[in-house]
Structure formats: C-alpha cells, structure tokens
Amino acid sequence: MVYIGIDVGGTGIQAGVVTEKGEILCKGSIVTRTDIPFADQVAAMARCAMETVEKAGLTLNDVKSVGLGVPGIVDPRTGRVPFCTNLGWHDVPLNEEFRKHIDKPVFIGNDATVAGLAESVAGVSAGTSSSVFLTLGTGVGGGIIIDGKVWNGFHGVGSEIGHMILEADGVPCTCGNRGCLERYCSATAIIRMAREEMDNSPDSMIMEMAKGDKANINAKIVFDAAKAGDPAGVKLFSRYVKYLGQAIANVINFLDPEVIVLGGGVSKAGDFLLDAVREETPKYCLYKTMPTSTIYLAELGPDAGIIGAAMLGQ
Amino acid sequence: MVYIGIDVGGTGIQAGVVTEKGEILCKGSIVTRTDIPFADQVAAMARCAMETVEKAGLTLNDVKSVGLGVPGIVDPRTGRVPFCTNLGWHDVPLNEEFRKHIDKPVFIGNDATVAGLAESVAGVSAGTSSSVFLTLGTGVGGGIIIDGKVWNGFHGVGSEIGHMILEADGVPCTCGNRGCLERYCSATAIIRMAREEMDNSPDSMIMEMAKGDKANINAKIVFDAAKAGDPAGVKLFSRYVKYLGQAIANVINFLDPEVIVLGGGVSKAGDFLLDAVREETPKYCLYKTMPTSTIYLAELGPDAGIIGAAMLGQ
Numbered sequence: 001m002v003y004i005g006i007d008v009g010g011t012g013i014q015a016g017v018v019t020e021k022g023e024i025l026c027k028g029s030i031v032t033r034t035d036i037p038f039a040d041q042v043a044a045m046a047r048c049a050m051e052t053v054e055k056a057g058l059t060l061n062d063v064k065s066v067g068l069g070v071p072g073i074v075d076p077r078t079g080r081v082p083f084c085t086n087l088g089w090h091d092v093p094l095n096e097e098f099r100k101h102i103d104k105p106v107f108i109g110n111d112a113t114v115a116g117l118a119e120s121v122a123g124v125s126a127g128t129s130s131s132v133f134l135t136l137g138t139g140v141g142g143g144i145i146i147d148g149k150v151w152n153g154f155h156g157v158g159s160e161i162g163h164m165i166l167e168a169d170g171v172p173c174t175c176g177n178r179g180c181l182e183r184y185c186s187a188t189a190i191i192r193m194a195r196e197e198m199d200n201s202p203d204s205m206i207m208e209m210a211k212g213d214k215a216n217i218n219a220k221i222v223f224d225a226a227k228a229g230d231p232a233g234v235k236l237f238s239r240y241v242k243y244l245g246q247a248i249a250n251v252i253n254f255l256d257p258e259v260i261v262l263g264g265g266v267s268k269a270g271d272f273l274l275d276a277v278r279e280e281t282p283k284y285c286l287y288k289t290m291p292t293s294t295i296y297l298a299e300l301g302p303d304a305g306i307i308g309a310a311m312l313g314q
Numbered sequence: 315m316v317y318i319g320i321d322v323g324g325t326g327i328q329a330g331v332v333t334e335k336g337e338i339l340c341k342g343s344i345v346t347r348t349d350i351p352f353a354d355q356v357a358a359m360a361r362c363a364m365e366t367v368e369k370a371g372l373t374l375n376d377v378k379s380v381g382l383g384v385p386g387i388v389d390p391r392t393g394r395v396p397f398c399t400n401l402g403w404h405d406v407p408l409n410e411e412f413r414k415h416i417d418k419p420v421f422i423g424n425d426a427t428v429a430g431l432a433e434s435v436a437g438v439s440a441g442t443s444s445s446v447f448l449t450l451g452t453g454v455g456g457g458i459i460i461d462g463k464v465w466n467g468f469h470g471v472g473s474e475i476g477h478m479i480l481e482a483d484g485v486p487c488t489c490g491n492r493g494c495l496e497r498y499c500s501a502t503a504i505i506r507m508a509r510e511e512m513d514n515s516p517d518s519m520i521m522e523m524a525k526g527d528k529a530n531i532n533a534k535i536v537f538d539a540a541k542a543g544d545p546a547g548v549k550l551f552s553r554y555v556k557y558l559g560q561a562i563a564n565v566i567n568f569l570d571p572e573v574i575v576l577g578g579g580v581s582k583a584g585d586f587l588l589d590a591v592r593e594e595t596p597k598y599c600l601y602k603t604m605p606t607s608t609i610y611l612a613e614l615g616p617d618a619g620i621i622g623a624a625m626l627g628q
Contacts, residue, residue: 073601082604130468142568146460153570154444155605160567163600165560168481168498177598184482246479253474254456254568256467284491286477287387290396291469 001064002056004049004102005310007111008032008070010086015049016303017056017063018310022122024303026056034088039097041087046101065105065313068094069114069305075156076108082156107312113152113159114308115298116143119261121311123300130257133298134161134248136266140182143308144255150312162186166247181250184243187219187266194222194236204232223269237276245280252293253286263298270297315378316370318363318416319624321425322346322384324400329363330617331370331377332624336436338617340370348402353411355401360415379419379627382408383428383619389470390422396470421626427466427473428622429612430457433575435625437614444571447612448475448562450580454496457622458569464626476500480561495564498557501533501580508536508550518546537583551590559594566607567600577612584611 002025007014013032017025030048033041045068053063072084079095095106109117116125116133125131125145133143142161144151152159162182163175170179171192183189195214198207205225210216222240225233248260267273278295282288300307316339321328327346331339344362347355359382367377386398393409409420423431430439430447439445439459447457456475458465466473476496477489484493485506497503509528512521519539524530536554539547562574581587592609596602614621 073604083601144569146465151460151569153566154572154607155570157566157599157601157604157606158568158570160600163567164564165480165598166482167493168484168557168560170482175600177600179481243482246482250478251568252467252471253477254472254565255458255465256469256472258468284479285471286474286489286491287397287471290387290471292471293468 002058002062003064003310003313004053004066005306005308006045006049006066006068007305007309008045008068008087009305010071013045013048014306015045015052016306016310017052017058018307020314022118022307022311024306026052027306028052028055032087038089038092042094042097043101046098049102060102060104063102063104065107066098066102067107067109067114067309067312068098069109069111069309070094071111073156074108074110074152076152077156079106079108081108105313109150109309109312110141110143110152110159111305112141113143113150114312115263115300115304116145116261116308117150117311118300118304118308119263119298120145120148121314122307123261123304124296124298125259125261128258131259131261132161132251132255132257133261133263135264136185136187136244136262137264138186138188140186141264145257161247161251164250166243166250181247185240185247187264189243190219190222190236190240190266191217193239197232197236201232205230206232219266219269223272227272241273241276241280244277246284248277248281248295249284252281257293260293260295261298262295263304267297316372316376317378317624317627318367318380318418319620319622320359320363320380320382321619321623322359322382322401323425323619324385327359327362328620329359329366330620330624331366331372332621334628336432336621336625338620340366341620342366342369346401352403352406356408356411357415360412363416374416374418377416377418379421380412380416381421381423381428381623381626382412383423383425383623384408385425387470388422388424388466390466391470393420393422395422419627423464423623423626424455424457424466424473425619426455427457427464428626429577429614429618430459430575430622431464431625432614432618432622433577433612434459434462435628436621437575437618438610438612439573439575442572445573445575446475446565446569446571446607447575447577449578450499450501450558450576451578452500452502454500455578459571475561475565478564480557480564495561499554499561501578503557504533504536504550504554504580505531507553511546511550515546519544520546533580533583537586541586555587555590555594558591560598562591562595562609563598566595571607574607574609575612576609577618581611
C-alpha cells in the first residue's frame with residue numbers, strides 16, 4: 001500500500017505517492033489559485049493527486065490514505081481548517097470536500113507539523129519517539145511529535161512556537177503581540193537586526209555584499225560575513241545564536257524531546273549554525289549536567305511537506 | 315486493588331493508600347530526615363507506607379503498585395533520581411532501593427508532575443485527556459499530561475516551566491540564567507515586585523498590612539490590597555496577572571492542552587486571580603477567536619502529592 005501526500009502551499013501545491021517508509025515514488029504539482037472557489041481548489045488538488053497515482057503506475061486500490069499539509073490552523077478531529085490565510089480559507093471542511101473526489105481516509109496537518117513528522121519517519125529524527133521541529137524561515141513554525149504521534153494541541157492551535165513570548169514587552173510582532181520568539185529567531189529577525197546594526201557599522205562587509213543597499217541584506221549575507229570574521233557579522237550572528245539557544249532551551253525545559261530538528265531557510269547555514277547553537281543552548285537549560293535533547297539539522301528539504309502529509313495516515 | 319502514594323517532601327513525607335479513583339483511604343506521615351543515609355531514608359518511607367496499609371485494614375496483597383513523588387528530577391525509565399536537593403540525593407536508585415522493602419512495581423515522578431496527574435484523575439481536570447499544571451509557589455513548577463499520561467520529557471528534564479525564559483536578559487534567577495518565568499510568576503516574584511514598589515508608594519495599604527516592614531510583605535497582602543482597591547496593590551496585581559497571562563499563553567501557543575490548572579500557594583487567591591487571568595491570557599494567544607485551553611484552579615490541595623504519586627501506577 002502507498003500513501004498520497006499533498007503539500008498545500010501559498011504559491012504551489014505538490015502531490016506525491018509515498019511508501020510506508022516515507023520514500024516518494026512519484027510527484028506532481030499545480031499552481032495555487034486563490035481566485036477560484038474552495039470546492040474548485042480541492043477538485044484541482046484531487047485531480048493532481050490522481051494523475052500522480054496513475055503516473056506511478058498505480059490505482060486507488062493501492063492507496064491507503066490521503067494526507068494534506070496546510071499552512072494554517074487545522075483541526076484534525078473534525079477535518080476542518082479554521083484559518084488558512086494563504087489559500088483564503090476560513091473554516092472550510094477540507095476532509096469532507098476532498099473525499100467527494102477520492103474516497104479514502106483523509107488526514108490534515110499544519111505544514112510545519114507535517115515537516116516534523118516527515119523528519120521523524122524518513123529524515124534525521126527517524127527512529128526517535130519524540131521530537132520538536134523548528135522551521136526558521138520568514139517566520140518560525142513548529143512541529144511536535146510525542147510517542148511517535150503528531151501533537152498539535154487539543155484544539156489544534158498548538159505548536160505555534162514562533163509566537164511564544166521570549167521577551168516580555170519586546171519587539172512588536174505581526175500577530176499583534178510583542179516579543180514573540182519569531183521576532184528574534186526568524187530570517188526576518190536576522191535581516192531586521194542587521195539593518196539596524198548597519199547604522200553603527202557602515203563599513204561592514206555586510207554593506208559591501210548588499211551592494212551598499214540595506215534592502216539587499218539577507219540572512220545568508222549576514223552569516224557569510226560572520227564566517228569571514230567581519231566584526232558586525234560576528235556580532236549579529238552571536239546575537240542570533242543567543243536568542244535561538246534560548247528558544248531551544250525553552251523547548252527543552254518545557255518538553256525535553258529526544259531530539260530537536262532545525263529546518264527552514266536559515267538552517268541552510270549548516271554546521272556553522274549547528275555547532276554554534278549546540279554550544280549556546282545548554283547555557284540556558286536548567287539541568288546543565290544531565291543528558292538532554294540532541295539538536296540536528298533537517299535533511300529532507302522541500303520534499304518534507306509531501307512525505308509528512310502522506311505519513312499522517314500511518 | 316489499591317495503590318500506595320508517597321509524597322516525598324523536604325520537611326515531611328506523607329504516605330497514603332489510594333483507590334483506583336484517586337480516593338485516599340488512609341494516610342500516614344514521617345518527618346524528613348536528611349541526616350541519615352539514603353538507604354535508611356527509604357527504609358523509613360517503606361515502613362510508613364506499610365503501617366498505613368495496615369491501618370487501612372489491608373495487606374500487601376491488596377496493593378497493586380507504589381508511586382513516589384519527588385521534589386527533584388527523576389528518570390522514570392531507570393527508576394533513578396539524578397538530583398533531589400531537598401533530600402540530599404544525587405543519582406540514587408530509588409525504585410531499586412524501595413523494592414528491597416516492598417516488592418511491588420514502583421513508579422517515580424516529579425512532585426509538580428504528580429500533582430498535575432492527581433488533578434487529572436481525581437481533581438478539576440478529571441476526564442480530560444491533556445492538561446498542564448502550574449504550581450505557583452516559592453518557585454513555579456509544572457506537570458504535563460498528554461493523552462492521559464504523564465510527560466516529563468524523554469530524558470526526564472522536561473516540565474520545568476518555571477525556567478522557560480519569559481524575558482531575555484531579564485531578572486537574574488537562582489538557576490544562574492536570567493528572565494526565567496518563575497522570576498515573574500511565583501509568590502517570590504510578587505514579594506520582590508512589591509518590595510521594590512514600596513519605595514515609590516510608602517503610603518500604600520501594603521506597608522500598613524506589613525506593619526511598616528517590607529520584610530513582612532507576602533503575596534496574600536498584595537492581593538488583599540489589590541482587592542481593597544489600594545493603588546499600589548492594583549498596580550502590582552495587574553503586573554503579576556500580565557506576566558502570568560503571558561506564561562499561560564506560551565503554554566497554549568506551544569502545547570494547547572485541553573485545560574490548564576493553577577495550583578500552589580498563589581492559587582489560593584481563588585476567583586479574584588482566576589477571573590483576571592482568564593481575561594488576560596487570550597490577549598497573548600496567537601488565535602484569539604479559536605477555542606483554546608480552559609484555565610481552572612486546582613482543587614485537591616496538599617493531598618494531590620499522595621494521590622498523584624499513587625496514580626503513577628495506573
């Protein structure tokens with residue numbers, strides 16, 4: 001038996017046929033259209049999924065279940081999506097609508113959650129019983145696996161690690177609160193901190209790499225400058241790692257999972273980031289001499305969305 | 315069948331015979347002695363437990379298991395206690411030592427964790443599948459129940475909610491870090507904030523109730539002053555509730571349990587505190603219009619330690 005996994009993104013939707021071990025046999029994709037009604041969006045997704053099954057030389061008889069990873073809040077118990085801003089959804093019955101096209105068990109999950117699940121089935125955290133996945137991108141998302149199962153809260157509003165307060169009365173967040181973790185640990189945060197810092201360090205390599213325009217600064221430029229020993233780069237990198245270490249230590253002091261996995265664009269900095277974070281995090285853990293969560297980088301990349309969505313049915 | 319629950323405290327040790335519904339049939343207690351070797355401490359606990367069983371008119375044949383709630387880190391998988399400062403224990407084999415006296419399955423848990431378990435079996439969160447218990451006392455402890463089971467981390471160092479960072483680079487904590495949640499949400503925090511505030515408000519009712527000596531200020535005095543409308547009292551209470559609301563919202567945004575239970579000395583403020591916290595918390599939740607964790611006050615009081623320890627064997 002195989003599983004269909006659908007990664008519902010704001011610009012594109014990817015469908016994949018996935019084995020029980022989390023291997024993708026075949027993939028297909030469509031462009032996300034927000035200008036058509038919800039029912040038509042779902043019909044297009046189901047068509048894409050069916051075509052992918054056929055392309056793999058299989059039929060629906062070979063499919064055990066369908067999983068959908070959605071960039072919003074989902075309620076796995078009811079199969080409804082209360083909010084998904086990128087798709088323009090508000091309290092839609094996603095499971096029910098999808099089953100009109102493919103009559104198999106349908107499961108839904110948040111996109112960061114399914115990426116975490118994918119890593120725990122076929123990626124760096126495979127074989128572990130508990131893990132917390134952090135996507136460090138434009139924002140900070142989270143996926144929690146406990147006893148091998150996804151946990152996104154009793155009401156489906158959990159694992160929003162990016163909106164835990166890390167600095168009471170801190171930097172204003174897009175969510176309306178202040179001091180949320182993602183204001184310090186996202187790629188966006190690195191860029192904001194770097195732009196602010198450039199007023200003090202106009203001669204930094206960062207400005208040179210950004211061709212003299214602060215608008216061109218991105219996380220990679222800051223990390224590259226840090227690697228090259230540029231003082232402003234080193235200062236910004238250390239500051240970022242300190243915040244990220246505190247955020248990870250909060251996860252450890254609260255949930256203490258077997259492993260913590262860092263994904264998202266920022267994690268592409270690789271071992272340069274991982275080594276620094278592994279050194280910084282224990283400083284903020286309560287029990288410094290006890291064994292605790294091992295921190296890894298995600299390894300599945302963009303396929304994690306398809307794999308994790310498929311694995312919701314396992 | 316009944317269960318033995320032992321609440322191991324820094325000053326006293328309570329043993330109880332508990333039914334499977336979490337009702338205490340009989341209790342006994344001994345004074346905690348830290349001047350005797352570990353083996354002798356455990357022997358005394360086991361004797362107290364046996365006497366309590368006999369006092370209940372039962373024998374060991376009626377006992378299914380023994381649970382011990384310990385004010386420190388525990389490793390339920392190995393039955394060892396890596397640290398328990400109050401008892402002077404460092405990496406002791408508690409389960410193994412206890413079974414030399416009473417040869418029944420032995421389970422151990424952290425004291426805040428077992429108090430949370432007790433509430434979820436026989437208290438305010440009975441019948442719920444997930445809950446987070448917060449003890450608001452000298453420090454802030456936590457107990458996490460997921461899918462009806464205790465979760466204190468893969469390595470046993472989780473549920474230390476009091477040491478999650480709520481204010482990066484904030485108030486120094488006894489643990490060596492800065493800005494830990496318990497520096498803002500414990501009874502100790504209320505007292506600290508009140509003493510500081512008294513320099514600005516020497517005419518406050520708080521100083522009167524403390525007989526003119528800041529050293530006499532306690533959380534009850536501050537809350538009573540707030541209830542009576544004393545401006546400094548109201549200000550301090552609002553500040554405390556804001557921090558506690560942020561802390562609870564962090565738990566919701568991360569774990570979103572079915573319910574959150576507030577216990578410990580501060581929770582004795584009752585509905586005055588509960589109503590304010592219920593109003594404040596949603597301000598810091600990411601999804602303000604979604605149903606989320608209901609907040610309650612603990613209802614079992616000091617017996618929670620015995621009941622929860624006993625229920626570890628269920």
